[in-house]
Amino acid sequence: MDRLTPLRAFLAVADTGSFTAAARKLGVSRSAVTGHIQELERHLGTQLLNRTTRRVWLTREGQRYADRAGRLLGGLEALDAEMQSRSGRTEGHLHVEMAESVANARVIPRLPEFVRAYPDVSLRISLNEGVVDPTVSGADIGLRVGPLRDSTLRFKLLGRGNYIMAASPGYLQLYPPPRHPDELRQHRLIEFWDPDTGRPYDWQLVKGKQTASLPAQGHLIVDNTRAGLTCALAGLGIYEDLDFLLAQSLAEKRLIQVLPDWKRPGPPIAALYTARRPVPPHVKAFVDFLASVFGTGRS
Template structure:
């Protein structure tokens, strides 16, 4: 249609070819192909001149309207890519989403007033493409996939307990001492070797046999049990910060570095991501991205989300 309209406006295939950067033969091929599909002649052609048929004049005006709509649609796409707008669907682990991600999202929404965020918090490993998420925050080691994985700062954990619990059952002096304590278990994490609590000091790693009678798949519930003095909880530092500052919980084994879990921001591969996603990724890397770590592609977390 675009070639036909240009040829009709300029009056010859040669002029249209010069304007479109193609050969006159290719212009003629486009017009003939359009006429064949329509079953109608659009341009009367002689060796000296060409002119539009009656149907060609009417069809040209309709083509102009169609091309204008197509141009407007392309302009809309460019606007969406240039200016954050629309709904951004995200997925994140429950604890990190509640304590780390939501404060960032409120700043993001203030910065992008034409964007809405649909955040799903779950410790289930979701399928971003099938479930329609534009970005996913994932904990755990990564396996191969077509997604783009941007490394974030590790998910750092600390062990702590209520003063009443420590007064009643003693303060562990080493990771091995945890064997005699009630260790509150986040049951959504993998069992077996991965359920051991690992602590490191001076290059030495100790795997603590952290066992207990209470297993819960929600960290907020584990935190309630810890505040109630039932046992020692291992949790992300940002979720425990207020309780530690207020004295409701006390850190144990402070001379040992508690385990951490790798964390990544996963997005689909897109050469031209929307402005809403691009701005979100920028803010995530500014807030949670480790310094000096490059974007890594082709990875998907094996562990729970």
């Protein structure tokens, strides 16, 4: 039997506690994962997993097998990475999960550079407007916009933008541009939904050492940056987003910056990837590509 494919399926289920999550992590169907586990259990002659309709957990033998098999597979992957590094080859399959807005604005337009440089690397790209988390999605690399909380992953800080505000020329013809954050109360605001609090984010503005706070109005709320930008271009109000996400619309004069002296630091933008050493060459190559996209150094 093919020993590695069922083993990877088993370890994915052991790691995620779910056949569905394991299938997502491996990029295969749930039925394929189930088949691989059954094949492995038949081969070993023992039950590795307990299953109910609500949860999956390791048997005692399954835990022993997962511990030792995980070390063996990790060693094999490290050996493969070492040999590829020595041979100068960069190949393999790469699953990259990215924040949708940043991917479309910064990474995907530059992707042909990576494809030309590494033709033997196959790519699977997943876009996520929520929190990018490779430990959940099973991605090899995650491009996250937001706090860095993963202790099991390495990361490379790629950059950090500033939040700025803008509105369409048509909107600003109807409503004179505000001269101070307090005047935003007389405007229509396009606000962003905070899934953690179940309400839109409040507006927090910074000018040097000055700060201004404005409670969310709730007149128009979006939970997707593309939707927010589209609303702003349609003249529905003042919108706040990262400067590089609004740069093209500002350059084309489809949006005009509002209160340009007031802005606030955006969240970190980072590449999250495996902590094992050596880092597989195709993973390192893509992290270095991301660093070049954002103007930072090599990993």
